[in-house]
Amino acid sequence: MKPLERRWPEGPSHPWAYLRLPPFPQVAVRVLQLVNNENVQLHELSDLISADPAFASEVLTIANSPLYAPRFPSTSILQAIAVLGANHLQGLCLTVGVRAYLGKSLSQPSLRAIWRHNLAVALVAEALASGGSMNRDIAYTSGVMHDIGRLALAVIRPKEYALLLGTHSGTPASILQGERDLFGWDHCDAGCQLIADWELPPEFEAAIAQHHSPRTNDGPWGIAELISLSCRMADTAGFPAFPGCEATPYEELLEEVPARERRTFHTELESLVEEIGKKVIAVESA
Numbered sequence: 434m435k436p437l438e439r440r441w442p443e444g445p446s447h448p449w450a451y452l453r454l455p456p457f458p459q460v461a462v463r464v465l466q467l468v469n470n471e472n473v474q475l476h477e478l479s480d481l482i483s484a485d486p487a488f489a490s491e492v493l494t495i496a497n498s499p500l501y502a503p504r505f506p507s508t509s510i511l512q513a514i515a516v517l518g519a520n521h522l523q524g525l526c527l528t529v530g531v532r533a534y535l536g537k538s539l540s541q542p543s544l545r546a547i548w549r550h551n552l553a554v555a556l557v558a559e560a561l562a563s564g565g566s567m568n569r570d571i572a573y574t575s576g577v578m579h580d581i582g583r584l585a586l587a588v589i590r591p592k593e594y595a596l597l598l599g600t601h602s603g604t605p606a607s608i609l610q611g612e613r614d615l616f617g618w619d620h621c622d623a624g625c626q627l628i629a630d631w632e633l634p635p636e637f638e639a640a641i642a643q644h645h646s647p648r649t650n651d652g653p654w655g656i657a658e659l660i661s662l663s664c665r666m667a668d669t670a671g672f673p674a675f676p677g678c679e680a681t682p683y684e685e686l687l688e689e690v691p692a693r694e695r696r697t698f699h700t701e702l703e704s705l706v707e708e709i710g711k712k713v714i715a716v717e718s719a
Contacts, residue, residue: 447617449626454585460485461530462631465574468523469634478519479511482526491529491719492522500715520570524555527577528716531584543595544587546674549713551580553672556709558663561690564697565654572659575640578633579660582624582641583674586616602677605668606645621645654691662689670706672713 463481467473483489489510496513497506507513514522531551538544555576562572587594597611609619616623624641639657644664646657667673669680683702690698699705 445618445622446613449618451617452585452589452623454627455534455588457585457627457631458485458488458530458533460488461526462633464523464526465631465633468519473519475511475514475519478514478522479509482510488526488529488533491533492526495525495529495716495719496522498715498719500712500719518570520568521573524570524574524577527574528552528555531577531581534584534588536588538587538591541591541595543598543675544591546672546676547580547583547587547598549717550667550672550674551577551584552713552716553667553670553709554579554660554663556712557666557670557705558659560705560708561659561663561694561698565691565694567656567659571636571656572663575637575656575660576663578624578628578637579640579644579664580620580624580674581627582618582622583620585623585627586612586618586620589616598675600677601675602679604679605664605674608675608678609645662686666705667709669702670709672709 460482464478467478467481482492492510493507493513495501496517497503501517503516505516507516517525532539532548535544535548539548555573558576559569559573561567562569593615597608597615601608601611609621612619618626621642621644625638628638628641636656639655640660643657644660646661665681666683666686668678669683669686673680683705687695687698687700699708
């Protein structure tokens with residue numbers, strides 16, 4: 434996959450290598466690559482994950498947590514794959530990988546907020562997709578992926594980025610210029626470049642590149658539109674990426690939900706907040 438063309442007029446002010454990103458957990462990247470191969474065997478995924486005992490332990494812990502509420506706990510990765518399915522395991526492994534990637538940075542409130550925002554977006558996207566024609570597992574994984582560039586920036590310069598997040602106020606997209614000033618790249622550009630480097634499917638690219646683009650009622654409804662809406666819903670539900678983020682009224686957001694998805698989705702903000710909050714806590718406590 435070729436590096437993506439820059440979408441912002443000014444473009445990054447530094448070459449990609451300037452950022453010096455630490456490596457993302459390779460187990461998670463390989464799972465993302467393998468699951469998209471229709472010929473992959475379950476034992477291949479199991480062997481890959483099990484080869485990293487610490488990673489495998491976290492995957493099993495979350496698989497057995499209240500988030501999935503299995504009737505019978507899984508005692509092996511292979512059993513967890515059989516119960517959850519390979520596509521669902523993809524999102525779960527990515528969630529574990531993101532948490533491991535942030536590591537000690539999660540102790541900083543501002544950076545913990547972007548982790549919770551990322552997870553909340555994935556959970557909202559999954560809930561929205563469940564009532565429509567989109568694959569809920571792809572929706573969840575795309576939700577976790579949408580801010581992968583922001584998470585990478587947080588790992589490079591955690592203190593400086595935490596200061597930016599903690600002091601900035603404005604729309605969700607308004608943070609992009611501050612990121613360019615600090616890093617030479619914004620989190621959308623960084624995320625798109627990571628997708629290219631990891632040779633992941635192009636549907637992730639759309640979610641990353643366009644999640645700050647609002648949808649009109651007569652526009653298309655695809656994964657990019659789903660993640661854009663889920664991102665703003667997460668902000669409104671109390672899981673913004675930065676404290677000064679301007680939230681859109683929930684009633685306006687509901688108007689963007691297609692009729693099919695709206696039939697089964699939360700009509701009240703309080704209901705959405707309760708569901709997402711419980712699930713975020715379930716992952717964090719696992």
